[in-house]
Amino acid sequence: MKGNSKVRTRVMDTVTRLFYEQGFQATGINQIIEESEVAKASLYEHFPSKEDILRAYLEEATGRWRTDFEAFRDGRPAGEKRLLALFDYRKLLAVDRGFKGCTFVRVAYELPNLDEETLAIIRRHKEYIKNMVREQIALLPRKRSPREAEDLTEMIVWLYEGCGVQSSLERSARPIDAARKIAQKLLH
Numbered sequence: 001m002k003g004n005s006k007v008r009t010r011v012m013d014t015v016t017r018l019f020y021e022q023g024f025q026a027t028g029i030n031q032i033i034e035e036s037e038v039a040k041a042s043l044y045e046h047f048p049s050k051e052d053i054l055r056a057y058l059e060e061a062t063g064r065w066r067t068d069f070e071a072f073r074d075g076r077p078a079g080e081k082r083l084l085a086l087f088d089y090r091k092l093l094a095v096d097r098g099f100k101g102c103t104f105v106r107v108a109y110e111l112p113n114l115d116e117e118t119l120a121i122i123r124r125h126k127e128y129i130k131n132m133v134r135e136q137i138a139l140l141p142r143k144r145s146p147r148e149a150e151d152l153t154e155m156i157v158w159l160y161e162g163c164g165v166q167s168s169l170e171r172s173a174r175p176i177d178a179a180r181k182i183a184q185k186l187l188h
Contacts, residue, residue, distance in 0.1 A: 008046050008056075010036040015057050020103060023110050024054055051118065054107070058121040061103045066128065080187050083136035083156065086129070087180035090164055091173050101168035105161070130157050140187060156183050 014036035018027040029050060033040055047053045072092070073085035100106070104122045108114065114122075134153045137144070144152065163179030 005046065007036075007038045007042045010038055011043060011046065011053065012056060012060055015053055016060065019054070019057055020097075020100070020106070024050075024107060025110060051115065055118050055121060058104065058107065058118065058125075062121065062125045062128075065103075065125070079136055079139040079141075080184070083133060083187065084180060084184060086133070086160055087163070087176055087183060090160065090167075091176040091180075094164070094167050094173060094176060099168050099171040099173075102161075102164050105164065126157075126161075129160065130154075133157055133160075137187075142188070152186060155186055159183050 011032060014032055015027070018031065018035065029040075029043070032053070033043055036043075047056065069086075069089050072089050073082050076082050076085050094101075104125050108119075108122055111118075130153060133156050134149070137149050137152055137156070159179040159182055163175040166175035167173060
């Protein structure tokens with residue numbers, strides 16, 4: 001796959017919109033070519049397969065999510081406030097995206113037989129979130145045993161993931177707000 005060319009940028013801008021709005025399977029190569037205004041040969045020069053496009057899409061989504069989230073949370077003090085920023089950021093994205101859900105979960109649900117390379121991208125993203133939660137729990141004033149800290153980390157991560165799915169089902173921020181309140185109580 002070639003680097004940062006105009007073709008790659010146009011294709012990625014197009015698939016970012018199309019894969020999220022209509023899904024991977026419903027988006028055809030011809031639609032990507034037409035809407036990104038690239039030649040078929042140029043597309044295949046940069047992305048040998050549609051699966052390569054999917055992996056590039058997920059890698060870019062990961063980078064964008066991290067950069068945007070870190071900018072969102074960095075003004076908050078470490079510990080509880082930074083951890084709760086995760087829920088605040090999820091709510092911001094949910095409202096902004098019309099409650100259509102997490103990019104990564106959407107792909108995993110749509111494509112339950114993902115190849116290991118693609119699945120690894122999604123897992124790394126989710127592991128980043130878990131590690132961030134773990135780090136913030138370690139900074140809380142109330143010290144916990146390693147087992148208690150790990151249990152709390154898992155509870156917060158499951159709350160975070162579950163509220164995203166429920167928010168999509170309800171088309172509402174209410175589950176995110178409720179999960180944030182529960183997380184806040186668990187931290188004390």
